[in-house]
Amino acid sequence: MIRYIGRRLVTMIPTFFGITIVTFVLMHLPPGDPVAAQVGEGGMRASAAANAELIEEYRRAHFLDLPLFVNTRPDDMPKQVQRLVERLPDPERGSWAARQLVLRGGIILPVLLPKLARLPEEQRAGALAVLSRIAERIGATEDLEQAADPTAFWTGYWELHRIDFRPANADRLVRRYARRGSPAVLAELRTLDSFIVPSVVDALGRDPAGGELDRLSTLISLVTGREVVYRVGEPESRRRETIADWKEWWFKHESDYATFRGPARFVAMATETRYFKWASRIGSLSFGLSSRDQRPIADKLREKAPVTLLVASLSVFFAYLFAIPLGVFSAVRRGRLADRAIAVVLFVAASMPGFWVGMNLIRTIGRAGWLPIRGLTSAGYEEMSLWGKAIDLTSHLAMPVFCLTYVSIAALSRYQRVAMLEVVRQDYIRTARAKGVAPRGVIWKHAMRNALLPVVTLLGLQLPFLLGGSVIIEQLFSINGMGLETFEAILYRDYNWTMAVVTLSAVLTMAGVLVADILYALVDPRIGFGGRRSRGR
């Protein structure tokens, strides 16, 4: 049995990635993307240039500028610099391009300086303005101001300093500074400005201890203008957070600083894609940020999944609790008044939409003040006694769980009825009757186990529903669950949330099928686990 489960688990891995790839493609097929939702909400005040800027910033932040699976022309820092420099003379977007270049900092020098003299006039003017801002950071302002011709100054500067702008040099300096933190090395590092970023990220990847991390994080904050720093003496959790934060930043911004050449270029063709960016985080169970509120998906899942799990599992439980006896009862009384009456009532119930029933419950029971009509708990829930909590929760759950339950009772009990009818016709049941077992014993002891098979299969398929939630019931009763969030995520193209839900549903469905198969074997001894015995047949 364990081997069987192991084999099933192994085949699940390719299935899982297959599902995610298909979903990934399907999700991107409909028109519109999260950027549209973001820009539209900015109101009608923003200018065209600002909107274009917003779109570009936003696309980059969520990898929407990357292709889905294969990136034939991976973008890297030199290419970006090239593009941004070309855009500098543009009256509307020029200032944005300049800001982006200044933000990149010293790392653009090896790309920009060698060709500075050959740039067209208006691009060069813009580039010089950018360089004068970078000069402040690398401590060259005074020399620059004394120079008669800035272009000549920068060309000369490059001749003199190109030897320093080598990754090996940066690596060496960063390592030395991380170990000892001497001010002389720091001064030298400052002249390289953001050129040291890849080296610092490398060093951060080696899980630096407190003192080293203090110096490294200070260093990278200085050159990127993004202050996430760890100080010696702060708790261990803070140390891990800081490293994770910078890793996450590098994950997003690698192509702003890195140069993809040679083999790195081929790797980048696969890694600089939307699917890879998504899939590479799955291992650590991080689903990225929600595009709607910039919160980590994992946090939102932790908040909403238990709520839905509670409501849905209760409704599944009650559905089975009522459906199975009802089904058995109808099967036993087949064709009699009770059977027909149950059928009519259940069909009428199943055809009443949940929102209509819910609204009517709110307007009657709710208006009379018998039950609360929103949320899962009352104000002051935390201070209640255990008993008070139970009563409060039950009264809040009663109506939503009812609305979710009554619909599925009909279908389930029909399944149970048919299954039972099938079983009671079998020979062994006749045998049991013939040897004089009481009718009640025949049904509950002999027939029941076999008649449960179909509904057990269905139970396996209910697992994803436990996390899916219900849009309408959640909306109506203001339940903070998965359904409404998923609905809105689809409306606003929150790809990360959608993917997270699909991934979880895929896992749960596969787990559900597996569990159902195992339950089969437990309920029915004739079904085995595909061992040697059954293979021989």
Place this chain on the structure above:
Amino acid sequence: MSFLRLVPVILAAFLISCISSGRDRKRDGGRERSATDGGRPAACACEDRWRIEPAGRDVPGTGGTPEPGGTMVVHADSEPPHFNYMLKPDAMATWIAMHDVLETLVRLDPRTLEIVPELAERWEVSDEGKTITFHLRSGVEWHDGRPFSSADVAFTFDRLMDPNVLAAAQRADFENVDRWEAPDERTFVLRLKWVHFATMPNLDHLQILPRHVFARGDFNNHPANRAPVGTGPFVLDHWTPGDEIVLVKNRRYWGRPAWLDRVIYRVVRDRSVAFEMCKRGEIDLMWRLLPEQVADQLDPELLSRYNLVQYWPFKTAFWVYNTRRPFFREARVRRALTMLIDRDMIRCSVERCLSRVVGQLYPPEQPVGQPPIPPIPFDPERAKAILDEAGWRDSDGDGVRDKRIDGKLVPFRFTFLATAGSTSLQRQAAIVQNELRRAGIDMDIQQTDWVVFSERLREHEFDAGSLLWVFDSPAIDLFSIFHSSQASGGGVNYGAWRHAEADRILDEARHVLDASRRNAMYHRLSELVAEEQPYTVMLNQANNSLVSKRLHGVYTSIAWYQERDVWIPRAEQ
């Protein structure tokens, strides 16, 4: 057994009776449609059923001497993503936190809409308007007890202009800012590249953020965005997602403290359920009531406990025409289209008289000191004459007007784009569709979700669409909406309307600080827009709220209700 045979019959009878009673109910609301099909629209008149006033008035019967204490429960129909307006100008976040939790240098007075001091005590303008020196209030504390200083203001501007920060939308409000300095603890200097009249009003929305809180960590998803530390009269106590957001009184507020002890924003996603909660007395303030709720569901019992508060916000619905389409190219054709839209009928039947027909984007009271532009009256006969005159005739006899443009016969057939989910918009479009068909214009209605809608508008991939124009300040620069430079590249001049005189006015007016001169210029612009009709301005929609009679000190404002001025008599706390 005979009873069993009867069951399906009884059931069928029951179902039929359900359907027909449903139809009876619907007939009331659907009256106009059957009536218009027959010929002339049935008379539909809005007698003076509602008493709707401009914003900025006291709610009658809520005066008196304020008494401190008490809790107010407010309906929240959605949850904000966070409270950082710089990153996302969310309406709910604005209502909850703007000026109440997080404050700004200056603000627009909620009653008068004048610029009044907030964190800046006073300010001087020099260098022909290009330098603004703010003198900050002393003795202001952040909610965590740390002192507020000019470093915080400088930090806020640093972040606003930081390319690492996803704040492009608000950055655009300050595109004219050159530099800023904080020469000492109490002084902040803003230097501008060019003078823009909206700079000061825009400061009303630039929340000053605490440097010491944001100094570390990624600004874009900093925890303090959802747990704001401000200087305002209320402190965010806790936020239980999906349930409630609770503010408590800031007892160390620099100004007059708020009267209320607590304000609870109770999240109720469904508006009918929120209405039920009012009936149960669980909500003190519910805003944005649906027209049906106001017109049909307010019973005397409810009105004995709640005031129905109605006012005119700066909220106008309009239809935009893509002027690049052959049939919308000419101004007179667009005017004819407006004449074919029976706005009075829509107002009366769809909006339940809770709106007014207007002729300009601004409400008639704005801009101050200028007469309102009268709406073009509904006049199908005159519209048909104009269309004939413009060459749009039904030459091939298929019932749809057409015109030969560049050798090709173009039928007057266009698609109206609407966001899905709004029933009132569907009904509105159906009324117009009928009237247009009678005039030989074929309008198709297409619904899409908001994401696709906004993308198609921005890409100018539409014929006509419906938009709602909501703003919260009388000093709005109309540049982005009407200037021809904004007709491409992601601008919001969706209709791609180009007009030389309008461009000239827009280029000039944004630099004019003198309000009356600027208002006169914008009035001229409104006249041009009315003449050219790139938009059919439809209706200024009223804001309807239920306000518990427990609440006193309530007044209306386009910046919503001001929690800090609300109080509850001790007997009713």
